[in-house]
Amino acid sequence: MVVTKSALLDLPSDEELTVQEINVSWPLLQAASVYVGKKCERESLEFTLCKQELDDPRKCYKDGRKLTACALEVFQDIKKHCADDFNRYVRCLECSSGSFELSKCRETQVKFDKCMLENLKIERPPFGYFCEAKVHDSPRPPGPPKYENKDYPDATSPKVVQPPYRPSKFGMRTWWSN
DSSP: OOOOHHHHHTSOOHHHHOOOOOOOOHHHHHHHHHHHHHHTHHHHHHHHHHHHHHOOGGGSHHHHHHHHHHHHHHHHHHHHHSHHHHHHHHHHHHHHOTTOOGGGGHHHHHHHHHHIIIIIOOOOOOTTGGGSOOOOOOSSOOOOOSSOOOOOOOOOOOOOOOOOOOOOTTSOTTGGGO
């Protein structure tokens, strides 16, 4: 990859980019996903907005660090307060089906949801919550617009008039569909 000298000046240092990773398996991520999404919603929206508006990952790494730290904090809180219920729920997801179906583990999910509400004060969001449109007030000024509104002339050619088809000499053209 070729990089100009001015671009090298803008790269963050290794210390700024190094964060503690969240090394968990897929069933753990699936079991805790709604709570990570709910608790870290502001950080997630800010990071996503930064990536979409600025279109430069170098300017959004601080928001990504905040999002990773928030998700790590949620997993640490789960381990501290609801480890038994969480482990039962994850074990059920692993063993009940090959595709980690949530529908087969509703009893353990209810117990885990109750523990999260009582201890961490995080309520499980309703179905479709993450698909709803949200307005996010960002402390950062908006980036430049990506697309300009341009008026393009209508490039379609006038409709070509086809002469009417004559009947075929030897019967229907679609003889196989009768």
